[in-house]
Structure formats: C-alpha cells, structure tokens
Amino acid sequence: AQKVTQAQTEISVVEKEDVTLDCVYETRDTTYYLFWYKQPPSGELVFLIRRNSFDEQNEISGRYSWNFQKSTSSFNFTITASQVVDSAVYFCALSVGGTASKLTFGTGTRLQVTL
Amino acid sequence: GAVVSQHPSWVICKSGTSVKIECRSLDFQATTMFWYRQFPKQSLMLMATSNEGSKATYEQGVEKDKFLINHASLTLSTLTVTSAHPEDSSFYICSARDLSRGDEQYFGPGTRLTVT
Numbered sequence: 001a002q003k004v005t006q007a008q009t010e011i012s013v014v015e016k017e018d019v020t021l022d023c024v025y026e027t028r029d030t031t032y033y034l035f036w037y038k039q040p041p042s043g044e045l046v047f048l049i050r051r052n053s054f055d056e057q058n059e060i061s062g063r064y065s066w067n068f069q070k071s072t073s074s075f076n077f078t079i080t081a082s083q084v085v086d087s088a089v090y091f092c093a094l095s096v097g098g099t100a101s102k103l104t105f106g107t108g109t110r111l112q113v114t115l
Numbered sequence: 116g117a118v119v120s121q122h123p124s125w126v127i128c129k130s131g132t133s134v135k136i137e138c139r140s141l142d143f144q145a146t147t148m149f150w151y152r153q154f155p156k157q158s159l160m161l162m163a164t165s166n167e168g169s170k171a172t173y174e175q176g177v178e179k180d181k182f183l184i185n186h187a188s189l190t191l192s193t194l195t196v197t198s199a200h201p202e203d204s205s206f207y208i209c210s211a212r213d214l215s216r217g218d219e220q221y222f223g224p225g226t227r228l229t230v231t
Contacts, residue, residue, distance in 0.1 A: 043225045044225060108158055
C-alpha cells in the first residue's frame with residue numbers, strides 16, 4: 001500500500017520569507033511518480049510538478065523548487081520569497097506502477113502568507 | 116488545452132433525493148476519469164476510476180450502489196449520489212486522463228454538495 005505523509009498541518013509565514021513544505025512517501029514499487037498540487041480557496045487543484053522515481057534531479061521553477069531524495073523517501077517543496085498569493089493548501093501525491101493514474105494524496109499543508 | 120469542467124459547481128439538495136454531477140473533458144478525449152471526494156480541511160480520497168464504456172472500479176469502502184458512476188462517452192462521466200444524506204455533503208472532484216497526451220491527470224474545479 002502507498003502512503004504520503006505531510007506532517008505540517010499549517011504553516012504561517014510573513015511575506016518574503018522562504019518556506020519549505022515537507023512530504024514523505026512510502027511505497028514498495030520501484031517505479032512511481034510524485035506530484036505537488038496547490039489548492040487555493042476556490043477549490044480547484046493546480047498542478048505544480050510531477051517527478052518520476054528515476055529522476056532525482058532537483059528542479060527550480062521561478063520561486064518554486066523541489067528536492068527529491070530517494071534515500072529518505074522525501075519530496076520537499078520550497079517557496080522562496082513567499083507572497084500572499086501563495087496562500088493555499090498544498091498537497092503532495094504519489095502514483096505507482098509507471099502511470100500517473102491512481103493518486104494517493106497526503107493530508108495537505110495549509111500555508112498562510114501574511115503581509 | 117486539457118480543460119476539465121464540472122457541473123454544477125455547487126448544489127444543495129434535500130435528504131433522500133438524488134443528485135447528478137457531470138464531469139466533462141472540453142478539449143480532449145478522456146479514456147479514463149477519476150472521482151475524488153474531499154471533506155472540509157481534509158485530503159482527497161479516490162472514490163472510483165471509470166473507463167469509457169465499462170463499469171467503474173470502486174475503491175474499498177465506497178458504496179457502488181450509492182455512488183453511481185457512468186462514463187458513457189469519451190468526454191463525459193457522471194456521478195450520481197443516490198438517496199443523499201447529510202454525511203454525503205462534501206467536495207467532489209473529478210479528473211480526466213488523455214493517453215494521447217501521456218498519462219497526466221487533469222482536474223476539474225470541483226462540485227460542492229450540501230445535503231440538508
């Protein structure tokens with residue numbers, strides 16, 4: 001069975017601070033995908049990134065960066081110079097078996113960015 | 116591209132009635148659609164996977180007779196909550212997959228169901 005743990009329930013930061021959202025996953029499969037999604041108050045899920053289990057390169061996209069470490073089964077997400085618009089719930093998710101099909105979501109981390 | 120819509124975006128119904136939620140892929144053909152349920156301040160839980168033209172596969176613990184899923188075409192899947200009760204109140208989200216675009220899932224905006 002698969003499991004995704006996001007230990008941080010809520011994080012509150014002041015604008016321009018950097019913040020890291022943690023994600024730890026469990027699976028016995030050697031082929032899997034990891035995802036991060038953003039869910040703003042409107043409810044619609046916004047896709048942020050997908051990474052397969054064979055690609056451990058870290059990725060940077062603007063103010064967003066992701067650190068994938070298979071040794072610790074972690075896929076952490078960092079927002080640099082946070083902004084109020086970053087306020088949302090962020091979900092880490094996992095799918096196994098070589099296809100991005102059945103997603104197992106973590107419980108989410110609610111990020112509140114204040115002025 | 117890869118837009119998924121849901122209708123209605125919110126619905127209020129009385130206990131005991133049935134309500135249908137539609138999920139449409141607007142600019143691609145979705146061979147597979149997924150239905151998720153999200154309780155307030157909780158995670159998304161997969162309810163079922165539906166493939167066009169075949170019966171849906173339900174996750175353990177999901178009552179298939181209560182949550183009827185139909186995927187009659189490559190662009191439309193419906194979820195019918197039958198004999199709804201207040202505990203069915205939730206946020207229902209669908210996603211669709213287009214194998215010609217790879218196997219990425221594209222999510223709809225969700226439907227908020229309130230049963231009174």
